[in-house]
Amino acid sequence: MRAGGPPLQQGTTTANATGGATTTANATGAANATNGSAAGVGPTAPETISGWLGLGANPDPGVQFLIGIVVASLIATVFLGLAAFAGIWGKRKITAAFTDRIAVNRVGPFGLLIIVADAVRLLSKELIVPEDVDRPAYDIAPMLVPFSALLGFAVIPMGSGLQLADPETGFVFVFAAASIASLGLLTAGYASNNKYSFLGGLRAVAQNLAYEIPLVVTAASVVLFAGTLRMSEIVAAQAEPLVTVAGFAIPAWFAFVNPFAFVLFMTANLAEVGRNPFDVPEAPGELVAGYMTEYSSVYFVLLYLGEFLHIFLGGAIVATLFLGGPAGPGPAALGLVWFMLKVLAVYLFTQWMRSAIPRVRIDQLIEIGWKGMLVLSFANLVLTAVIVGLIV
Amino acid sequence: MSSNRETTETGTADAQPTDMQFGEARSASTDSDGPAAEGVVESTQEARMGSGADSRFNSKLRNAFGSSPFILTKFDKFMNWVRGSSMFMLQFGIACCSIEMMHTYAVKHDLDRFGAGVPRASPRQADVIIVPGTIVSKFAPRMKRVYDQMPEPKFVVSMGSCTVSGGPFQQGYNVIKGAEEVIPCDIHVPGCPPRPEALIYGVAKLQERIAEGESAPVTVKPYELEQFGDLQRDELVEHLAADIDEDTLVMRYNWADST
Amino acid sequence: MSLEEPTGERTETHLTGVTEAGLDYDAIADLLGDRVVGRETHLNAEAFVVRPDEVQEALFALRDEAGFDHCSCVTAQEYEDRFESIYHLKRYDDPTQEVSVVVPTPRDAPASQTAEPVYRTADWHEREAYDLVGVEYEGHPDLRRILLPETWQGHPLGLDYDQDRPQIVTLESHANPLAEDQADDTGEADTMFLNIGPHHPATHGVLHVETVLDGEQVADVRSDIGYLHRCEEQMAQSGKYRHEIMPYPDRWDYVSAGLLNEWAYARTAEDLAGLEVPEYAQVIRTMGAEFSRIAAHMLAVATFALDVYGEFTATFMYGFRDREVVMDILEDLTGQRLMFNYFRLGGVAWDLPEPRAEFFEKIRDFLDELPGKLDEYHDLITSNEIFQLRCVDTGVIDAETAKDYGCTGPVARASGVDYDLRRDDPYGYYDELDWDVAVEPDGDNYARVLTRLREVEQSARIIEQCVDLLEDWPEEEREIQSNVPRTLRPDEDAEIYRAVEGAKGELGIYIRSDGTDKPARFKIRSPCFSNLQALPEMAEGEYIADLIASLASIDIVLGEVDR
Ligand code: SF4
Secondary structure (H helix, E strand, O other), rough: OOOOOOOOOOOHHHHHHHHHHHHHHHHHHHHHHHHOOHHHHOOOOOHHHHOOOOOOOOOOOHOOOHHHHOOOOOOHHHHHHHHHHHHHHHHHHHHHHOOOOOOOOOOOOOOOHHHHHHHHHHHOOOOOOOOOOOOOOHHHHHHHHHHHHHHHHHOOOOOOOOOOOOOOOHHHHHHHOOHHHHHHHHHHHHHOOOOHHHHHHHHHHHHHHHHHHHHHHHHHHHHHOOOOOOOHHHHHEEEEEEEEEEEEEEEOOOOHHHHHHHHHHHHHHHHOOOOOOOOOOOOOOOOOOOOOOOOOOOOOOHHHHHHHHHHHHHHOOOOOHHOOOOOOOHHHHHHHHHHHHHHHHHHHHHHHHHOOOOOOOOHHHHHHHHHHHHHHHHHHHHHHHHHHHHOO | OHHHHHHHHHHHOOOOOOOOHOOOOHHHHOOOOOHHHHHHHHHHHHHOOOOOOOOOOOHHHHHHHHHOOOHHHHHHHHHHHHHHHHOEEEEOOOHHHHEEEEEEEOOOOOOHOOOOOOOEOOHHHHEEEEEEEEEEOOHHHEEEEEEHHHHOOEEEEOOHHHHHHOOOHOOOOOOOOOOHHHOOOEEEEOOOOOOOHHHHHHHHHHHHHOOOOOOOOOOOOOEEEEEHHHOOOOOOHHHHOOOOOOOEEEEEEEEHHOO | OHHHHHHHHHHHHOOOOOEEEEOHHHHHHHHHHHHHEEEEOOOEEEEEEHHHHHHHHHHOOOOOOOOEEEEEEEEEEEEOEEEEEEEEOOOOOHHHHHHEEEEEEEEEOEEEEOOOOOOOOOHHHHHHHHHOOOOEEEOOOOOOOOOOOOOOOOOOOOOOHHHHOOOOEEEOOOOOOOOOHOOOOOOOOEEEOOOOOOOOOOOOOOOOEEEEEOOOEEEEEEEEEOOOOOOOOHHHHOOOOOOOOOOOHHOOOOOOOOOHHHHHHHHHHHHHHOOOOHHHHHHHHHHHHHHHHHHHHHHHHHHHHHHHHOOOOOOHHHHHHHHHHHHHHHHHHHHOOOOOOEEEEEOOOOOOOOOOHHHHHHHHHHHHHHHHHHHHHHHHHOHHHHHHHHOOOOOOOOOOHHOOOOOHHHHHHOOOOOOOOHHHHHOOOHHHHHOOOOOOOOOOOOHHHHHHHHHHHHHHHHHHHHHHHOOOOHHHHOOOOOOOOOOOOOOOOOOEEEEEEEEEEEEEEEEEEEEOOOEEEEEEEEHHHHHHHHHHHOOOOHHHHHHHHHHHHHOOOOOHHHH
């Protein structure tokens, strides 16, 4: 599993930090990347590319910037594509499987062309901006939601060397970026001049407040284990075998080390991405379509994609923090595949919940958040701290 | 500029709503300043299709170029394929037919196979409104409003004999004699109620027609939403004048004309 | 049960006129004393004519002294020389004990005292009477049109209504009804007014609920109905008894409950015209009707899931999957999936489909699978903890309130009101069969769903017994229809009010004949109409999500509410 160089310098982390993230790209790092070490802390993708281009590890800022943009667009495209795939086709197929149906099968093979048709059709529809909406807030909101999710992906190590940036505070960054979305939802709800949207927006904020804290606190327990906030190192920390059963090593994924935290995190994550039983902000059937009631055409597409991007970001965080990131059997170059599979598994889980579980009421939701999840997550944190203290 | 477009703008004196299907105006109530009769027909028809060929199917580029360059023709074809392959339905239930409509969405009949099984609760995100049931006087203005709230291009499947003619309730004092008296319909699915198979056939047929760029003309003189102040003053209007504000939207039913 | 005790005691201690043998109408007449100015005999009960300004006294006496706690229906009608309102009263303990109160009012000033203080349910019934017929009720708290738009001209079921006159209907925004009471210094209320419907995914059709929200909580609820008022009564009044009316009942409660509704008309018209129904036909009717009930309850549960779970989830689809099976069987039996038109006066349209063995086989397969499917529902719904969290103790209505609002059917039974016309006022073949009435004491959303699921079980029991009977029925005795004259002309001025247990509760029909082959007045008592009226009792003070859940748990069908 631990091919390539040894997992990099636990000790040198602080030293690197002073030089900024890019300075870590030393010769070992480059070698590491070409070896495709999934488990170790590799260089970020822009660094790798500049390495390939023979520009060295630390080219001038302009080039860095350009390469950064290229990689960022690559990542964004991958995930937007994935969101289109899962949001348009996958969602229908999964729901259909849960409910004894077939779903799209006429347009293209397995109905896959529906993705093209749906996307183009939605984009080509008339964009209605109702009277009395609060512009430009009304226009900004649909952009905030998907972009905040995309921002979060920047620091996620996706394996196969694909990571845009690896700042030392990556962990904090990803949660910070993800929670911008609630601002978007509030703006959307408020600016639409529609009471249903408004209710939906307010609910989204109340929900995010209540669940963001347990989410981060639970995730912090992982940080206690790993002893770092850098995403790549959190991944690296999970590469050790936990126990070896009959020559088969079970890796020390934090989901196995601390299942309790994992369950807590998955639950809080459901609330974070607004899926049953916590889909009160959208609450179809109750609030029409919640905060997106008034949006049509492009704006609707953005909100809709944003929703799925957030589910993926949630999945990516789960995969990174609890499921060993891109780790998996086979050559390390397959890291991206494993990573995507994990993300999709989390997505499948959210769709499953959506098909089977009723939604809780808003007051119950808040209560579960503040009185249940928060207490449990702190208990978990203390517990983890004690364990870590004992072991280390 | 296309000659097509020019004629609309100069040809008729009151052709203001030509552009509105792609514009931001959404309240169709603004455009009916004439009293009933001819002016009204024109406004609904134009709000819907522009004049001449049904412009829902044509890209704006084509209007701009005038003729039809090969590439635009292909593009239009592609767009028609897109619209005909996938549609979001409005989650809209009125009466008995909506039960069969739900069965059509659900297990066994599964309308989603045709890419038409995603009911959206908000009209802003729907392409097709299936009108499943009897429309009565109190509901017609609301239905018109919901229809107006949908973004273009939008299509109407009218389901059941009630939406064809009032069906079994045609003689009722409160029943609108068919959906076309309120909104223009693209496909009629007769039956009371039509079986799910029939509705699927109707939707598939609609998709086929959209893909081929055909559409149904509006044939019936529709009831419009208009401001109360714009109504012709007659006995009834005078009588109600004390209760209704000038700028309240109203729908006036001339029952005697519609049977 | 504790909920019921107060009335239980009161009704048992001193009830005037109630004897072992039934009702002693003379004693009731004595009770009412000189408030009675005349007596009529309707086919179902004795009717006392009361002066328009003494309605409340008479009704109070009947309710408190004689125990008529169920105001089933209020019928208004116009004669050449007068208007008339009829209050059809029953007792929840024994619905066969009925009495009617007739209130004539002069044509030039049709006004009588309102019954609303006596029976809450009279509120909407009287509004409807005002709306359609034009009788006015003095002291009514809110006498507005209910089914037709506010701006409507004329009263369509009156004698001189001109159907061709134009009408104007407005599309107005509604105002917050609490705004004035709550205005603070700045003149703004701190509540939010929210229109739910008429086009909204949770209203199950075209109901409009005017809601005032205080934060997420519901401060005030008013249902605005009439968006599906398709003149069912007018249609029935213009059809001939024999064949032309039967298709319409299918369209009142249209969620496959058609046979139950048809039975309401069949029972009323058969009693009116004195027709017999062969036993064999009764068994078929019973079986078909219970299939309808299963289908209707499945839909109720499925759409409840829709509102509590979110769009198109597994439970919803399972409900529809199982309905498809029921509808297939009903299609085999009647020839249509939804609008059966299968009952005929004096029997049914045709015998069971051939080959019979195959048909029975199909039914038995369904019955065998049903317990497993019900377990699935219980797994998915009633034993789901989140579901319980959501539904237990929300939307509560107690037995007394439910009775006051005239609630019947699963809504009443879930509040502990043990009232089921199939058992209490037997018709068809029910009293020969072995089954139970499902009653739950709690009166919350959860109880209403549970009651329906349990009723499905009971319906399956009934069907099973019917199938057993039908299978062994000797071939030569399979008489599906009795002899019915080609044209029915019931006696002039015969009046009857009869009810059956529909899917949603007591579905009653009042018919007055005028000697022709069409009814002179045909009035439908819809269970949903009364049940929906109780919505504010359930929802006020609850959260908006519970309002939606309560609305779903009442299981209204707008076709029946608005008729
Ligand atoms: S066509 Fe028939 S089934 Fe459909 S709404 Fe009308 S009456 Fe009901």
